[in-house]
Amino acid sequence: MRAVVQRVQRGSVTVNNEVVGKIEQGLVVLLGVGQGDTADDARYLADKISQLRIFTDEQGKLNLSLQDVGGSVLAISQFTLYGDCRKGRRPSYIEAAAPDAARELYESFVQRLVCNGLTTATGVFQEHMVVEIINDGPVTLLLDSRKSF
Numbered sequence: 001m002r003a004v005v006q007r008v009q010r011g012s013v014t015v016n017n018e019v020v021g022k023i024e025q026g027l028v029v030l031l032g033v034g035q036g037d038t039a040d041d042a043r044y045l046a047d048k049i050s051q052l053r054i055f056t057d058e059q060g061k062l063n064l065s066l067q068d069v070g071g072s073v074l075a076i077s078q079f080t081l082y083g084d085c086r087k088g089r090r091p092s093y094i095e096a097a098a099p100d101a102a103r104e105l106y107e108s109f110v111q112r113l114v115c116n117g118l119t120t121a122t123g124v125f126q127e128h129m130v131v132e133i134i135n136d137g138p139v140t141l142l143l144d145s146r147k148s149f
Contacts, residue, residue: 076129
């Protein structure tokens with residue numbers, strides 16, 4: 001699984017002109033599920049993101065986690081994170097998981113965030129979404145569960 005994690009002042013996702021997910025301070029997570037990913041990958045990324053120390057403390061150092069600051073997560077499925085642009089001009093998505101498997105692991109990831117005590121909002125899987133992100137810092141990280149060792 002791959003995730004783009006952005007620290008935000010606020011974020012929202014709209015589907016068919018209706019806001020379906022919205023957060024204030026926290027993290028927007030764009031999550032891609034790849035072929036061969038498992039529940040272990042979802043658990044790893046959810047736990048890692050829950051505990052990332054990327055919020056500033058009293059000394060201005062990135063030393064606090066989402067849990068420390070009482071922030072929320074906006075999790076959005078993003079199969080295009082598996083787009084391979086090495087050949088030609090059109091990305092290939094053959095490394096992305098099939099929709100049914102991806103949905104199951106995306107939902108598992110979201111559920112694990114909730115189990116970790118985080119307020120979590122989501123987009124709508126397999127829908128066209130308009131995502132509004134007010135990046136804070138900016139702080140943007142790339143995580144890949146296959147690079148966990």
